[in-house]
Amino acid sequence: MWILDPVSLNKLTLEDSYITGVTIPEWKETDPWFPTPFEEDLHAKFPLAIDPPHVVRRAGVQRSRFTIFGTMKDGLTRIAAGKPKGRLVKMVVRRSGITEILKDLATCGIVETTVFPDLEGLSRELTREFGGKPKN
Numbered sequence: 448m449w450i451l452d453p454v455s456l457n458k459l460t461l462e463d464s465y466i467t468g469v470t471i472p473e474w475k476e477t478d479p480w481f482p483t484p485f486e487e488d489l490h491a492k493f494p495l496a497i498d499p500p501h502v503v504r505r506a507g508v509q510r511s512r513f514t515i516f517g518t519m520k521d522g523l524t525r526i527a528a529g530k531p532k533g534r535l536v537k538m539v540v541r542r543s544g545i546t547e548i549l550k551d552l553a554t555c556g557i558v559e560t561t562v563f564p565d566l567e568g569l570s571r572e573l574t575r576e577f578g579g580k581p582k583n
Contacts, residue, residue: 453496
């Protein structure tokens with residue numbers, strides 16, 4: 448799991464740009480991350496944080512930002528290497544810690560239905576609360 452500051456990520460990715468925040472897909476600076484499907488190759492190497500159009504309620508409620516990856520599979524790792532800690536951090540969560548983390552998040556009011564406010568999120572929350580295995 449990556450914890451990142453999208454503004455800081457974009458400063459690293461767009462080093463020589465005047466852009467100082469999260470980008471939006473309509474800006475010409477994001478063109479390398481949005482090639483014309485089936486016509487152009489992806490040329491951007493590193494990931495970029497964007498503020499997507501909120502076309503579904505879930506994205507709006509989550510205040511989502513998305514990371515669009517470039518051609519490097521380890522782009523986040525490479526861009527984070529040698530940079531000050533705190534703005535882009537990789538965190539490994541052991542399987543044994545997931546239940547405790549979910550309890551801590553619930554204590555803070557972060558549950559399936561606050562992150563995924565739809566029937567699927569409600570179903571997962573009820574299944575977790577009252578037992579049984581969710582069906583995929």
